[in-house]
Amino acid sequence: MKRAYELAAETMVAAAGKVAVLTGAGISVASGIPDFRSSQGLWARYDPMEYAEISSFKRNPEKVWAMLEEMLAVVEQAHCNRAHEYLAELEKKGVLRTVITQNIDGLHQAAGSCDVIEFHGTTRNLVCLRCGWRWPGFRLSELQKLPPKCHKCDAIMKPEVVFFGEQIPQTALIKASEAAESSKVMLVIGTSANVYPAADMPALTKRSGGRVIEINLEPTPLSTSVADQTIFGPAAVVLAGIESACDKLLTGRRLI
Ligand SMILES: [Zn+2]
Structure with a gap:
């Protein structure tokens, strides 16, 4: 070797x-x-077509944020x-x-x-789907309510990660x-x-x-x-x- x-x-x-x-x-x-695609990964429990598609997020952000909360908690604790x-x-x-x-x-x-x-993209930032306002370096503990709302226009925010169906x-x-x-x-x-x-x-x-x-x-x-x-x-x-x-x-x- x-x-x-x-x-x-x-x-x-x-x-x-x-x-x-x-x-x-x-x-x-x-x-x-864990690799999202592995047997231990997120996609073993959450169907990515249901939870990682941008159209699903827009249709039901509350449901998708339940998965995101879990994902972000794992990433936040990781070194x-x-x-x-x-x-x-x-x-x-x-x-x-x-x-x-x-x-x-x-x-x-x-x-x-x-x-x-x-x-x-990255889980470190949140971005507003309507006005594009960003919240860099947010922590889960700083979100008072899920799904989080934009401080500028009150629309729903999502982590700045690329969902399926997004460019x-x-x-x-x-x-x-x-x-x-x-x-x-x-x-x-x-x-x-x-x-x-x-x-x-x-x-x-x-x-x-x-x-x-x-x-x-x-x-x-x-x-x-x-x-x-x-x-x-x-x-x-x-x-x-x-x-x-x-x-x-x-x-x-x-x-x-
Ligand atoms: Zn906004």
């Missing part, structure tokens, strides 16, 4: 500053947030784990440039990553595509990357001549398609190995 870490580190350090990462639910499981921290450290060391995440938990920012593109935020999509195309290496962590448009990102890097390194617990469709290297294992363990190998290479560079 050591050689696999060294190989990934060599690829990343050679492309330092032009490395992006695409993360998915798998990276936050160790933070206590970033070592995998998030390793990525933040790799950014500080000038190796990693951009984090593109499908997660809505804000844990990359909590770990100290600065350049984070959130494909599916991916255009700015996120453009920035992510640019980052993917201009990166020489893309790490893919904790996702099988089969939900579009996030799924396009590794392929964009590949088509631009870059390399794709996959870190997942099990093989995914990426393993036999776009991935140049796949390392199986928990994200925190694999990233620990890669970061330590990167450090050796970076120290070597400074000595020269």
Whole structure:
């Protein structure tokens, strides 16, 4: 396994500053947030077609907010784990440039990553569906009543996450595509990357001549398609190995 870490580190350090990462639910499981799609996840108990569709939210916000309250409580209690921290450290060391995440938990920012593109929005903010007023950084305990109402126009608010049937935020999509195309290496962590448009990102890097390194617990469709290297294992363990190998290479560079 050591050689696999060294190989990934060599690829990343050679492309330092032009490395992006695409993360998915798998990276936050160790933070206590089960993958929504897993047997422990939210969608095992709440039918996403009934609870995660924007039309359902508009039709029956009280019902959908009962699920959201549970989701937000789990996310609020979660702390970033070592995998998030390793990525933040790799950014500080000038190796990693951009984090593109499908997660809505804000844990990359909590770990100290600065350049984070959130494909599916975030649970940290509330937004008014009528006037667009935002409540950044709200806490569940601050909501006196559910569903919460806009302070400006009294319409119902929803977390700033992308529901099924809603568009991916255009700015996120453009920035992510640019980052993917201009990166020489893309790490893919904790996702099988089969939900579009996030799924396009590794392929964009590949088509631009870059390399794709996959870190997942099990093989995914990426393993036999776009991935140049796949390392199986928990994200925190694999990233620990890669970061330590990167450090050796970076120290070597400074000595020269
Ligand atoms: Zn409003």
